[in-house]
Amino acid sequence: MRDALPQGTYKVQALDRAFAVLDLLGESETPLGLAQVAASLQLHKSTAHRFLMVLERHRMVERTANGKFRLGLRLFDFGNRAIEQYDLRDRAQPHLRRLVTETEETAHLALLEAARVIYIDKIEPTRSVRMITRIGASNPVHCTSVGKAILAFLPPERAADIIRRIRFERMTSRTIATAEALRVELDKTRRRGYAVDDEELEEGLRCIAVPVLDAQRLPVAAVSVSGPSFRVTAQKLPAIANHLLQCVRGISVDMGYVPSGRAARTVVNA
Amino acid sequence: MRDALPQGTYKVQALDRAFAVLDLLGESETPLGLAQVAASLQLHKSTAHRFLMVLERHRMVERTANGKFRLGLRLFDFGNRAIEQYDLRDRAQPHLRRLVTETEETAHLALLEAARVIYIDKIEPTRSVRMITRIGASNPVHCTSVGKAILAFLPPERAADIIRRIRFERMTSRTIATAEALRVELDKTRRRGYAVDDEELEEGLRCIAVPVLDAQRLPVAAVSVSGPSFRVTAQKLPAIANHLLQCVRGISVDMGYVPSGRAARTVVNA
């Protein structure tokens, strides 16, 4: 947030500050008082106060009984409007549920935005340990199965474009660290028809994903199944992949994407 | 938006404008171009442009392929953080689902904020006509069953406080139009144990709701069942109410609210 802007970027100080406030409140587990907000953001009490009042007027923040601030429900409203267009989410949900009962592991639905993937839905099996991800949160493409699934099936130029923008942060010892390694991995992904994240984002977590293709056979999203490595073993991958392929095929049909079509289809067995 | 501010309100022009932009994009069904945004809000192209660029940097808006603007997924992220604290929603969902299969009508979960109710979840029966409500949207308290359900069980002073702030907009011919009429209605609600909205928000739509009570027996939310008046008939109300009461009791238990307790409990038969 406080770091230098890329270059000739447009700036509106007030907006940057306001969003910094929202960010801060969003990160914080507990509501914050005016003084804490002002201190954390290096704003004057006076300034922070004015911002918070305006944000409150817009219901972007609200005050708890003891006068502290937290995010307001207006944001919830906006958030829902924002995904509305992607009604993908609603349509996909039943399929995800089925997928979860079949695999007994957590399923995610994710979109690509810039060089990150954004989780727009998550279904957890009843008995599982709760996963850490939060709907709406994002991760870098290069270390997630969903990211690789989408990237692998994007037109080469678009994929290259995105890869160029990746910063290749290292998340675990297995995280893919170079563009070249990523390209190799994407080739493998294309060949086998599904993407795998083998503890590349988080130790002990293995995920597998396939893209959801639209009528033009372009990936618009991806569905993944994630679980602890000891349960999601290498041998189980092909079986899970088949469930996944069935699932995304169902989603595509529901979205009105070519129910016929060939390509990225069923059956994996290597 | 453009109307005069109540009184000695705090103002940050840039913020008000930015939110106006978001509002506009949120209302609009389709993405808007710079010129349209500028025109609708009476901003100069130049100004609108700067705002949109900054908003885009923050991922609050995004551009479609043809360069038009729409709400960005960052809002989705914020929205999810905003409701996170109310994990009520997650816990309530299974109960709402059961409620929907039992009643075959749409169920809503709503919170009270100021003098409005905000829908934080909605489950629809598979075969039903889609209802118009959107999760995250809000309605005035006085013309919704959820609003009345919460209001009726709030401590008298708090309720009076809220009633004072209601503007009593008329939505249909049956909308409650005065504070006095509302108080009478709330009495009825308390006596029968559930609230009814008989086409007061929308012609042809009948809803029935009961509050979700916390450990202090204070309403924190309400659950409603809504459907076309011809299906949700007067005779069916008590039966539906019983399903509702069972449902909220389940929610309360899951939230860790007194599983014992007495009060607002089962069985209605008038």
Place this chain on the structure above:
DNA sequence: CTCTAGCTTCTCATATGATGGGACGCGGGT
């Protein structure tokens, strides 16, 4: 009960930072 500390709320003169006029360039339609 009073005093103090830490917090929030409010006011106002100042200069910083947003503003909008306008120029430019692109693309699509006639």
Place this chain on the structure above:
DNA sequence: ACCCGCGTCCCATCATATGAGAAGCTAGAG
């Protein structure tokens, strides 16, 4: 070819946000 609408960009002007500081609150300690 030309025009028109739209998005992008620059920069001098002044309206706007800014922050120092004073005044209010509230709660807890003495």
